[in-house]
Amino acid sequence: MRAALRIAAAVTGTVLAGAGIAVALAATGDGSPSDANIAFVGRWDRSNASAYVPNWAGAYFRTGFTGTTVKLKQRNTIDLYYSIDNGAVQYIQNVSGTVNLTPSKLAAGNHTLMVSYRVVAGSYTGDAVFQGLVLDSGAKTLPANVSPKLVEFVGDSITVGTTSSKNALTAYGWLTGEQIGVRHTQIGYGGGCLVATADGCVSVASQFLKTGYPATSANWDFTRYTADAVVINLGTNDKSHGVSSADFQNGYVNFLKTVRGKYPSAAIFALETFSKRYVTETQAAVTTQNNAGDRNIYYVNTEGWLPSDGLSDSVHPNDKGHQAITARLAPIVAAKLTPVTTSPSPPVPSPTTPVPSPTTPVPSPTTPVPSPTTPGPTTAAPGTCTVAYRITNSWQGGFGADVTITNLGAPVTAWTLGWSYASGQSVTQAWNATVTQSGTVVTAQNVSYNGTIATGGTANFGFNGAYTSSNPVPGAFTLNGTRCSTA
Structure with a gap:
């Protein structure tokens, strides 16, 4: 019997797991969760090969596909966002089973798909369990076109995008990642603190080590990906839970050490909270680590980033506020990412190079100098x-x-x-x-x-x-x- 199973495995492309149980191997292009053409960004629980579960805010997947339709296989009811061919993001609610994302057929050819499940304050709205794609007969997935660079944004409800129009997708983390053309994910939840408190404020710094928000979550496997940059925005909630200045500063130092231990080469950015809480302590934590020899950690002054009409309440940025933050933050993060180019480029600036001001343009190592004599389709002289x-x-x-x-x-x-x-x-x-x-x-x-x-x-x-x-x-x-x- 065992020999027969081994033969069957060799013929059908299966592997044996457990006590003689056959588990089908995914074929690249078949749209199953383990299809290599689907790029899963963020912290996804892949312990079940037939059902991947995203954790934390802003997790998403991208893939290409052929044919005229694409459907999503969901286990139970869920709210989600999706975009086809880089078009406007669509929002659908209370869908389950086989969800048709193309009620009007597409033109035959190659297409792209992005899917992200809706998150409210760190908890998914519905059953966020991806079970695969259904394509036209004879169609297949195509490799996703994603950057090899990845940025993690760590924080609380502000980082999650609470009160913005599309939650995580209209928050500064998502927008910054999209603007600078890298993969991105948000590790945060509403009400989270840097320091765990006796009255129940959960430490985002502690949960950073986990696959998901619940305290019972498994430890995250940091070999899944390596972040090239980490942006931290914590401290807004600690004050109302009575965290002392000394405890906050010590907690921040320890968290910077934790992040550095997981990502030895990442640029780490500690944002001044937009509510201006624990400013001195955050700066001091960064200085402590700089003085200890880690020069790739940066304190980011956010004074003046939010316009007067950039909040939806007294704490949370609205869409305009998140866009304003992105305009300031994106150049700062991009300046510290090693460019990925197809041609030789100049050396990356030393980690001791000061973080550019929010208005400093980020030079491109691959941008050719335009010729001053290049003609253009214009009707008036330059100068205005x-x-x-x-x-x-x-x-x-x-x-x-x-x-x-x-x-x-x-x-x-x-x-x-x-x-x-x-x-x-x-x-x-x-x-x-x-x-x-x-x-x-x-x-x-x-x-x-x-x-x-x-x-x-x-x-x-x-x-x-x-x-x-x-x-x-x-x-x-x-x-x-x-x-x-x-x-």
Whole structure:
């Protein structure tokens, strides 16, 4: 009998587990949870090969697929977000079983999919258990196009995105990761503290070592991935639970040591809490570790990051607040990530290089210098505007970019920026602007909150894109039909 089972395993591609139980091996492309073409980002419990469970906020998966439809196999009722072909994120509620994500069929061809389950204050709304994808007959999954870099954002309900429109997906952690073109995940929950307290405030620092939020969660296997950067935003809740200054500072020092032990090469950022609680203690913890020889830990001053209308209540940022935080934080994080490029690049700055100010543009080691003689499709002479186009990150077949417009002319209340690509690049996702593309021609228009640019003022937006063989900077830009100088 055992010999027969061994033969069956060899013929059918199965492995034997336990006392003679056959467990099917996944075939790459079949859409099962263990399909190698599906990239699971964040802390997923994979102990059951047929049902993967995401833990913590902001966990998601990406994959490509062929055909005209895609369906999601769920165990029980769940609320979730999804995006197909980098389109607008869709939200569906109370779905279960085989969930059709394409009620209108797609054009035949290759497509992409992102799925993230809705999180409220660290607890999933419904049964977040992924059991696979159902595709058209003969269709298959394709490898996900994801960056090899990953950033973890550790915090409380602010990091989770509580009160923002799409929770984790509209929080600064998710937005920052998308802006700089890296994988990202949020390790946090509502009401969490840095230091565990007698009245029941759970320590995020302790749970950081776990697969999920519950105290009974298994220890996380840190060999699953290595974070390239960790952003910590803790201390907002500790004050109301009576944590002393000394205990908070000691707790922060110990947590920095814990993170460093798990990620020896990661850049670690300790944010000043937006409520300005434990500012001195957070700075002192960072200084302690710097003085101990760890120069890759940085205190981040967040003064002035939140606009006056950037909160939904007295504590939690709204969508505008998270976008404002992202605009300041993304360049700081990107500056400390070793670029992933397909061509030689200059050395990465030393860990002792000061963190750039929030307004400092991040230079791209792969950005070619545009030729001043490159012609562009313009109708007016330059001089009333300048455009700084910076590639903030690059990976195989993709890139992230940041664009800053400076208005040198009369004030404007709405703007449209245009440019053309020369090497087949395309924009796949944008923030702080509505970006469309027709062939090689790209048009970016302001969104509701950033249309006004005073004389001497600026507007900023970012996007992710794709390219094939090369990725040169566009040679010319027009703002509302007038040619701009390049910066």
